Amino acid sequence: MAEKVLMKGNEAIAEAAIRVGCRHYFGYPITPQTEIAAYMSKLMPRIGGTFLQAESEIAAINMVYGASAAGKRAMTSSSSPGISLKAEGISYLAACDLPAVVVNIQRCGPGLGGIQPSQADYFQAVKGGGHGDYRSIVLAPSGVQEMFDLTAQAFDLADEYRCVVILLSDGILGQMMEPVDISAVSDNSANWNKSWALTGTGGERKPNIVNSLWIVPEELEAMNLEREKRYRKIEANEARWEEFRTQDADIVVVAYGAAARVAKNAVQGAREAGLKAGLLRPITVWPFPKKRLEALADQAKAFVCAEMSLGQMIEDVELAIRCKKPVLLSARTGGMVPTPEEIMEKIKEAERGSC
Amino acid sequence: MRIQRITILAGHYGSGKTTLAVNLALALAKEHALAKEHRPQKTRPYVALCDMDIVNPYFRSADAAKLLKAGGVELISSRYANTNVEAVWAPVEALRVFDDAGLSSVVDLGGDDAGALAIARYADRLRAREDAALWMVINPYRPLTRDIDSLREIRREIEAAAKLPFAGLVNNANLGAETEAETIRGSLPLMNDLSRALDLPVLMTAARRDLAEELSDIENVFAVDCFTKNEWRID
Numbered sequence: 001m002a003e004k005v006l007m008k009g010n011e012a013i014a015e016a017a018i019r020v021g022c023r024h025y026f027g028y029p030i031t032p033q034t035e036i037a038a039y040m041s042k043l044m045p046r047i048g049g050t051f052l053q054a055e056s057e058i059a060a061i062n063m064v065y066g067a068s069a070a071g072k073r074a075m076t077s078s079s080s081p082g083i084s085l086k087a088e089g090i091s092y093l094a095a096c097d098l099p100a101v102v103v104n105i106q107r108c109g110p111g112l113g114g115i116q117p118s119q120a121d122y123f124q125a126v127k128g129g130g131h132g133d134y135r136s137i138v139l140a141p142s143g144v145q146e147m148f149d150l151t152a153q154a155f156d157l158a159d160e161y162r163c164v165v166i167l168l169s170d171g172i173l174g175q176m177m178e179p180v181d182i183s184a185v186s187d188n189s190a191n192w193n194k195s196w197a198l199t200g201t202g203g204e205r206k207p208n209i210v211n212s213l214w215i216v217p218e219e220l221e222a223m224n225l226e227r228e229k230r231y232r233k234i235e236a237n238e239a240r241w242e243e244f245r246t247q248d249a250d251i252v253v254v255a256y257g258a259a260a261r262v263a264k265n266a267v268q269g270a271r272e273a274g275l276k277a278g279l280l281r282p283i284t285v286w287p288f289p290k291k292r293l294e295a296l297a298d299q300a301k302a303f304v305c306a307e308m309s310l311g312q313m314i315e316d317v318e319l320a321i322r323c324k325k326p327v328l329l330s331a332r333t334g335g336m337v338p339t340p341e342e343i344m345e346k347i348k349e350a351e352r353g354s355c
Numbered sequence: 356m357r358i359q360r361i362t363i364l365a366g367h368y369g370s371g372k373t374t375l376a377v378n379l380a381l382a383l384a385k386e387h388a389l390a391k392e393h394r395p396q397k398t399r400p401y402v403a404l405c406d407m408d409i410v411n412p413y414f415r416s417a418d419a420a421k422l423l424k425a426g427g428v429e430l431i432s433s434r435y436a437n438t439n440v441e442a443v444w445a446p447v448e449a450l451r452v453f454d455d456a457g458l459s460s461v462v463d464l465g466g467d468d469a470g471a472l473a474i475a476r477y478a479d480r481l482r483a484r485e486d487a488a489l490w491m492v493i494n495p496y497r498p499l500t501r502d503i504d505s506l507r508e509i510r511r512e513i514e515a516a517a518k519l520p521f522a523g524l525v526n527n528a529n530l531g532a533e534t535e536a537e538t539i540r541g542s543l544p545l546m547n548d549l550s551r552a553l554d555l556p557v558l559m560t561a562a563r564r565d566l567a568e569e570l571s572d573i574e575n576v577f578a579v580d581c582f583t584k585n586e587w588r589i590d
Contacts, residue, residue, distance in 0.1 A: 006496045006530050175413040179530040
């Protein structure tokens with residue numbers, strides 16, 4: 001039976017993680033994601049889990065590294081400046097093929113910036129963030145129920161592909177409250193046989209080794225190419241998106257997360273004004289829904305990329321459609337949230353420009 | 356329903372204190388305006404909403420500033436960084452809540468014991484007077500306040516931090532935009548049990564305005580309008 005509660009997005013993330021068997025959370029407070037840590041601190045002790053407020057973000061991500069190496073589902077969360085600090089640890093996790101879930105409730109930057117919502121960590125999340133040839137799966141929820149659902153799925157994806165999964169969200173989604181059905185997921189962590197984990201040999205097997213240091217270039221290249229195969233598999237299998245009124249759309253708006261909520265209202269407004277607008281909302285921003293966008297480029301006259309950053313995702317949109325059609329940018333930055341009217345203006349501009 | 360001259364709202368974070376505070380202040384101002392019409396020479400009443408939320412920088416009473424002004428409510432709140440920062444301080448004007456005898460005030464605290472801390476510095480003054488009351492706002496559909504034991508613990512934590520006892524409970528049962536009359540009715544058994552267990556009366560039950568009439572058989576139903584930001588609301 002549906003079990004509905006009224007949750008903040010941050011709480012939904014914590015609840016979902018606990019329900020799918022995450023018993024190891026390490027974090028450090030930063031607005032606007034602190035409710036995740038607060039929730040974990042209340043619940044983990046009751047269920048025999050570990051909540052640990054580390055001395056820093058860097059310590060927290062390395063605790064995740066340790067727990068994951070031991071075969072446990074582990075998570076950390078932060079907001080933009082804190083994620084920058086975690087970048088080194090994410091690269092190490094990727095190098096060791098360790099599954100982990102990292103939540104970024106984005107705030108505005110650069111630097112300390114401010115504490116209002118933003119999407120300006122897009123490049124950091126989908127283009128690496130840390131050093132070296134690696135990828136993280138990046139999930140972009142757009143509502144509180146999806147914060148819950150995608151967090152649950154993030155652990156599965158991390159275990160399946162032995163990679164870091166980033167939940168790329170923002171202050172609006174973290175702080176807003178919506179009813180959530182929390183009954184649909186359960187602890188499935190036993191579905192993955194982690195024979196690689198450091199669990200003690202018991203004198204029965206050769207020791208497992210978790211290591212990211214490869215001094216011999218030939219060996220490291222082979223390791224990276226092997227991992228690259230997995231990334232190609234992820235690109236082939238895991239791209240997800242949602243479409244709204246794209247079937248006959250001349251103008252396709254592309255937006256993710258909180259911006260997609262505003263964009264949906266803009267598309268509705270444009271339709272009421274007689275414009276054939278539609279929305280493609282990437283649910284995974286890596287892998288990016290390239291194929292579908294390229295197909296839409298044959299149909300659409302123009303695209304509008306609506307983001308709370310100064311032109312980051314737009315590069316992926318242009319790449320996906322091979323620059324076949326113009327892409328207009330509707331951007332806000334610094335903690336400002338776009339209005340449906342602003343995005344509608346861009347839709348009109350795109351319509352005028354393509355006539 | 357009797358509203359004290361100083362009504363202080365505390366409770367678990369996300370229980371709906373700010374929305375309630377705005378609505379209570381507007382309702383009070385309306386009452387005062389009516390009284391003024393009938394006895395213009397006698398009254399100089401005015402109403403203030405004092406935002407002492409030192410916890411949440413996102414959804415705040417300042418978002419309703421225009422609404423409050425139009426409704427004749429003075430907003431006393433921190434002006435630092437457009438109230439966008441969770442600074443641990445109260446505006447100096449907050450002293451008027453206690454010192455200005457002509458002012459009726461609704462005080463909006465931040466969530467949990469951390470938020471209740473803001474009122475502790477005034478606890479001595481408040482304990483000494485009879486026209487002030489601390490209310491515990493509860494939404495039993497919030498994930499961490501769904502049972503009596505959790506609510507008992509939160510009560511204990513908030514009272515310890517505020518250095519004040521609660522005078523009663525406010526039932527703010529809701530599932531956001533999905534709230535129906537049955538959502539609120541469904542909360543009544545728990546709220547009754549809780550009232551007995553904590554030995555605190557249920558002072559009012561809040562309901563979105565379009566549901567209030569349907570629920571008028573419930574004692575002290577209080578009609579509430581939502582004012583939170585809606586650019587990103589999807590219907």
